[in-house]
Amino acid sequence: MQDVYDVTIIGGGPAGLYSAFYSGLRGLKTKLIESQDQLGGKVLLYPEKLIWDIGGHPPILGEQFVKQLIAQAKTFDPTILTGTKVDYIERQEDNFVIHTALGDKHYSKTILLAVGGGIINPQxxxxxxxxxxxxxxxxxxxxxxxxxxxxxxxxxxxxxxxxxxxxxxxxxxxxxxxxxxxxxxxxxxxxxxxxxxxxxxxxxxxxxxxxxxxxxxxxxxxxxxxxxxxxxxxxxxxxxxxxxxGYNREASLTFEESMTIPKKDNYYYEGKATGETTQPGIFAAGDILSFEGKIHLLLGTFQDAANAVNSVKTYLEPTAYRNAVVSSHNEMFKEKNRSIIEKQLVHSN
Structure with a gap:
């Protein structure tokens, strides 16, 4: 029997990792597929560089930032596959079929593209x-x-x-x-x-x-x-x-002919700030998504991810709220908050 996910995120960089967290927050059955053996995307190229431009976050080394992103992405236990290159996506009836270079097939109701600049290999x-x-x-x-x-x-x-x-x-x-x-x-x-x-x-x-x-x-x-x-x-x-x-950029996937999405500069998918593309059920976040007013910074990536996941949620459940409840009032975090506060009290005594 086919195991069908609500959303499959393709790409395990910052956009993909935050999308995995946010889709769990929205109660979606989530899978993330990354072509490289490690999660983290381009940040892995600069593990000892300090990142300054994330709102409310003190300067942090790229390596530590990736570790925290991965830990956050795993909050709601998504299925995560690394070392798995997606080759081809097709639409079959109500679902998408994702074909990998390993010969495997994955089934999903929606796709969230978070492949950044593609698979990059140093020259x-x-x-x-x-x-x-x-x-x-x-x-x-x-x-x-x-x-x-x-x-x-x-x-x-x-x-x-x-x-x-x-x-x-x-x-x-x-x-x-x-x-x-x-x-x-x-x-x-x-x-x-x-x-x-x-x-x-x-x-x-x-x-x-x-x-x-x-x-x-x-x-x-x-x-x-x-x-x-x-x-x-x-x-x-x-x-x-x-x-x-510099780096050679390899496009990480192709679609069946009927699923063509307009591109900018022959690579980046044209869409909306809400993460929607011209193809129903296919969404995008991070560097791969092009729209007017785009912010090409990590802080923009997180907004892209949240918007895309919210669009996935309302696509699957049209009556759902457009936005998630903020964490300070979200039922999903009540037990987690209690556990964190109890640990802090123990350490303070």
Whole structure:
């Protein structure tokens, strides 16, 4: 017998995670499907960066923020699948059928798209043998600052991410050098000034041309770079190599032909601030949704998610209230509130 969910959320970043929480709050049977092995979306790329722009929330590290989002998403025990890429969605009678790359089928009354910018994979260094160093000292993201203490670091890339990492690492590293293939950096001018003020060495028209291993062939010891204008090259000893060449974006799913949704810039789904798309039963939240007045910040993501879930609720139950009861008066939280207050009283005594 088919197990049919009220709503299936596709995407496990901030939009998807908050949607899972809010759909539970609204009493919906909920499933969340994420293509990556971990929940958290793009925030996982910057685990040690501080997030400041969430209303009423003190600055928080990306890693901790993701942990809290996941814990919140699990409040009402949704079904969560990771490492599961959605390939194709079709409509059959009253339900949607979700086909995955694993060959599985999932059934749902509604779909909530929260796939952000799609499945993102870093553009890798195109040098022979580079992949063997990915387990040691060749990095495409910075997971922990601690390993870079007192290290000689070279960063390939000239965008905001590359410069941000250079600024963050310069106070703890022995030395940080940026190499960029073009004449001028593409990062914001303020970020470039900050990097220069922090003592970051910047070399434009320069690319990494060779990686040389240490004696046991496990890690990079020497990096050779070449200036495309002067044709001069140099080799220097290095401890860590960071590559920030941007990301390849892979669209995470397709629909049957009759379910086409208009797109902006050939990717983002056009819809309403209420999370509705042109297809009945398909809703969206977060970066994937485009509408007039869109706020491309985390705080906007949460409003998107709440609006989309409220639209799902009234689509399934037309007589339901448009909005959920606020948490301070919501019956769903009475027992949870009591338990939290009792624990606080115990700790205070």
């Amino acid at each position: 890798k260094l195109t040098l022979e043998g580079a992949e063997k160093y990915e387990m040691t000292n060749l990095h495409y993201t910075v997971q922990s600052y601690q390993r870079f203490v007192d290290k000689e670091i070279i960063i390939s890339g000239g965008g905001n991410a590359a410069l941000d990492w250079a600024v963050e690492l310069s106070p703890i590293a022995k030395n940080v050098t940026i190499v960029y293939r073009k004449e001028t950096l593409s990062a914001h001018e303020a970020t470039i000034k900050e990097a220069l003020a922090a003592g970051v060495q910047i070399e434009c028209n320069t690319t990494i041309t060779k990686l040389s291993a240490n004696t046991d062939k496990t890690a990079i010891q020497l990096v050779t770079c070449e200036n495309s204008k002067t044709k001069q090259s140099y080799t220097r000893q290095i401890d860590e190599v960071i590559v920030s060449h």
